[in-house]
Amino acid sequence: MVKNATPHAPAEANAPDWSALVDYSASLDCIHCGLCLRSCPTYELTGRESSSPRGRIHLMRAVGEGRLEPDAAFGEEMDFCLVCRNCETVCPAGVEFGAMMEHTRSGLEDVRSRSLKGRFLRWIGLRVLVPNRLALELAASSARLAHQVGIMGLASRILGNAVPSPESQPPIPSRRERRLLPQRTESLGPQLEEVYLLDGCLMPVFLGRVNRASAQVLSALGVLVKAPREAGCCGSLHAHNGDRSEAQRLAKAMIAAYGGAGDPAPIVVGSAGCGSHMKEYPGLFEAGTADFAAAEAFSARVLDWTEFLAARLDRLRLAMGGTEPAKPGLAARLGAVNGVATWDAPCHLCHGQGVRDEPLAVLDAALEAGAMERRELHESERCCGSAGTYSMTHADASNELLESKLDDLETTGASLLVTANPGCQLQWEIGIRRRGLTVRVAHIAEVVAANLD
Ligand code: SF4
Ligand code: SF4
Known part of the structure; x- marks a missing residue:
């Protein structure tokens, strides 16, 4: 070579x-x-x-x-x-x-030369499905049906590693569960501020409940939450996989969807991978161009959901019960049998965005309000092997990394694994199911929202 x-x-x-x-x-x-x-x-x-x-x-x-x-x-x-x-x-x-x-x-x-099948699958995935809500919804409905009638194994045999084996696939929830956020979620009580909240492309398909929990918490803090329909895929999977021109197109569409350069409202993101990419939009464009300037203004408005919450911790504590005694029902509501939780830091939150203290501050406030305990996960900042499409393209390496993370999870004795990125959440769910552990996986927004019930 x-x-x-x-x-x-x-x-x-x-x-x-x-x-x-x-x-x-x-x-x-x-x-x-x-x-x-x-x-x-x-x-x-x-x-x-x-x-x-x-x-x-x-x-x-x-x-x-x-x-x-x-x-x-x-x-x-x-x-x-x-x-x-x-x-x-x-x-x-x-x-x-x-x-x-x-x-x-x-x-x-x-x-590079790719096989016809490789080019086709790449085109279908990156150009047809991910940026197109209708196509994604059709694929989700078909995949759910295929799961229900038991032919998913056949699809995985025909398409190879483009379709993981049935036991390595996350379940696709019902159509009702896959609904998008309302375009406006009004604040509970007086409106103190307003934000945009990213719905995302794959997030509503697999984890719409996380988006709803994120919006519910913001609303309880006096925040008007806007989720414009025009905002779809942020393009992180495209940039990650070398499809720069589509990543640029999607970035421009996102910038326009969130009010353009003149809109000051923060853009709150509950998916660490998307947030990390959106904070780095300027890198997609040539310095000195109008696109670069618009991307810079846009990226300065992007905040991870935990960053936004950590800056409003007093308000959050009040919403979760203030000075009232801790409510022990949280563990039961989350399905965490022994009341012990642990935090796994998504790579694109800690390494990509340098956000480390904020999620722990928010999580500890939520666990304290719910009378739960947090234990440290060994090397919590080490990758779980999800990494966008990596778990499909490099299934063996991805599984090996996940297995060692599962060993570390078992030593904590936790029955709740908390994270803040959809890919990691689904990867953990698959691994935990495969190993037969009694551990619930939750996005940090779900833990906080469960304190508001
Ligand atoms: S840490 Fe690694 S990437 Fe950074 S300078 Fe050293 S060898 Fe190079
Ligand atoms: S896999 Fe290794 S080289 Fe690649 S980003 Fe992670 S630490 Fe860096």
Whole structure:
């Protein structure tokens, strides 16, 4: 694969110029210290330097210098990365690995050859289903029916890893459960402020109840919640998977849907992966352009749901009962048999957005009001293996990562696992069901909302 192992060797005469495929100048930020290696889940799995952040940056740099062809082996190593961004948290040189990986994956799409089936599935997933509510709803209804009549296994055999085996699929709730948020949820009591709340694309399909819990809590805090129908997919899956042009189109649509550059209302997001991407919209556009300026203004308004709540903790405590004694019914309402909860930090909340204290402040307030206890999960910031479409494209690696997280969960003795990202929530639910544990998985908004009942 490596054409010339000499560092900084000039490209061979007439060799194709791959330099635009990678962000070469960003790759030079890496000082090769290796501090990121132990934080990288794929390095932990394989022990291979090429599957580590430093190794991947080395490969990108070699491509940028014309010493390495972006061949199939290079593409596989880039795809094997979870883009969990744990390496960014520990990197002393401030390497922005997630942005570098998205740049590389986008460049790879221009040169890599995919099978007809691979291209078709990618087109169906990224261009037809995810950005189109009607198509998504049709697919959800069909998949639910297929589950009910027991032919999902057949679909998974025909389409391979594009459709996970039935036991690795999250259940699709009823149509009523899949309904979108109302376009306006009025505040309970006097209106103190107003926000937009992201409905999302896949969130209503699998976890509409989480969106409703998020809106219910905001409303109880005197917030008018707006959820315009025009706001659909944020484009994070597209950026993550190298479909930059569609990611740009979807970002522009989102910016327009939430009132454009002149609207000051905060945009509250309950999905850590979406929020992380929406905070980084400017990276999709060329600096100095009107799109870049609009993206900057938009991203400054984006807040994770826990960030918004943590800044209003007094109001939240009042809504949950104020100085009244703790209400022990919370554990029963959540189905947490022993009253012990634990928190698993989504990668795109802690590593992607640097949001760590806020969810714990909100969760502890909710657990305290409900007379529940929180225990630490070992390495709570380590990836659960969900990572967007990774659990489908790299099912074995994803499962291996999840199994080790499940071991850690068992040592806590918790009967409630709390998180704040739909992909992680579904991944945990699948793993817990498979292992036969008596543990309920909940989004943090569901825990808070259960205190309002
Ligand atoms: S993003 Fe995650 S999987 Fe990818 S190199 Fe960094 S730590 Fe490893
Ligand atoms: S920690 Fe940062 S600078 Fe050090 S090897 Fe990893 S990516 Fe490079």
